[in-house]
Amino acid sequence: MFRLVLVIAVGGISHLVAADLTGRWTGTLQTNGSRVSVYLTLNQQDDRITGSIATGNDAKPVPIENAEFHDDKLAFGVHDNAGQLVVFRLSLTGATLDGESTVGLQTSKATLRRGGVLTVGGGGGSGYRAPLSNGSDFESGQGSGGVYRVGGGVSAPALIYKVEPEYSEEARKAKYEGTVILYVEISPDGHAVNPRVVRSLGLGLDEKAIEAVRKWKFRPGYKDGKAATVVATIEVNFRL
Numbered sequence: 146m147f148r149l150v151l152v153i154a155v156g157g158i159s160h161l162v163a164a165d166l167t168g169r170w171t172g173t174l175q176t177n178g179s180r181v182s183v184y185l186t187l188n189q190q191d192d193r194i195t196g197s198i199a200t201g202n203d204a205k206p207v208p209i210e211n212a213e214f215h216d217d218k219l220a221f222g223v224h225d226n227a228g229q230l231v232v233f234r235l236s237l238t239g240a241t242l243d244g245e246s247t248v249g250l251q252t253s254k255a256t257l258r259r260g261g262v263l264t265v266g267g268g269g270g271s272g273y274r275a276p277l278s279n280g281s282d283f284e285s286g287q288g289s290g291g292v293y294r295v296g297g298g299v300s301a302p303a304l305i306y307k308v309e310p311e312y313s314e315e316a317r318k319a320k321y322e323g324t325v326i327l328y329v330e331i332s333p334d335g336h337a338v339n340p341r342v343v344r345s346l347g348l349g350l351d352e353k354a355i356e357a358v359r360k361w362k363f364r365p366g367y368k369d370g371k372a373a374t375v376v377a378t379i380e381v382n383f384r385l
Contacts, residue, residue, distance in 0.1 A: 165189050166214065169296060170242060172257030174200070184301050185242075185257055189214075198223070199300050292330055292374045295366065302331040302375050303364040310357035310381050313349030317385070321346070325354040325381045333372035335363040337379065346383065354381035 170185040187196040187209075194212040213220045219242060223231040233255060235244035240259040245252050293299045326344035329337040340355045358379055366375030 166194060166219065166237070168259050170257040170259055171301075172242070172255065174246060174253045174255050176251065176253040182303060183255070183257060184295075185209075186296065187212075194219075197298075197300075200303075292376060293366065293368055294376050298368060299373065299375060300367045302335070302366045302377055304361065305335075305364050306362035308357055308360045310350075310353045310383065312383065312385070313353055316346075316348040316350050316383065319348060320385055321348050321350070322384050323350070324383070325351055327354060327358060327379045327381065329358065329377055329379055331363045331365055331375050331377050333365050333374060335365050337361055337363070337377075338374075343378070350383055353383075357381065 166187040167189045168187060170183075170187065172183050172185075174181045174183055181200050183198070183200050185196065185198045187194055194209075194214055196209050196212075198209055209221055211221070217237040219233070219235045219237065221233050223233065223246075229248050231246050231248040233244065233246045235242040235255060235257070242255070242257040242259075244255050246255050247253075295301045323346045324344065325342065325346050327337075328341040328343050330339045332338050337358050340358060342351050342355075345351050346354075358381065361379075365372040367373060368375075
């Protein structure tokens, strides 16, 4: 798994606009079994594309430069933290950008979805879901009390450590399965605070989900280069 210091460096712009890429794209890079989250925000005006990009390993977004988009194919480059050029070549199909990134002889599979929800992590299935910025879950910008939502210069937090939830004895006896969805705020120190149940399972599983998520650790989201409190959605899956 490599970390990206996201500075775009590709040749001049050449557009034959067939679709509008404006919006937030969320997805993953998969390399040799490892997965890194990717957050790409694009703004397309006439024949010019601007935006920013960040990864789960470096949540602070950086403006993109010199993007190329024609025949429903998007290309741009990124310099990683070793100074190597990582080239992205993606094809647009509906609301999905699929393709690859290459650096040297290493190729990674890239998949991003417009306004999509990214689940990071496996194990028991619990995962961090990147907040949406297209109005599907949260609007971008500042909320109340200095709490921000992804978009408008605010980057998404990234999950870096998690523990799986325990089953309640009542739910285990009932062989009950399902998913609890929580609204949380990721604080600048990387903890999930102010949890609120969005989808409940009952039988003590809501409480077990909150108990586990309070132990998770995140790389915080950023606003204007500084760590900020950013809202997120977390799904906690219970499977026997």
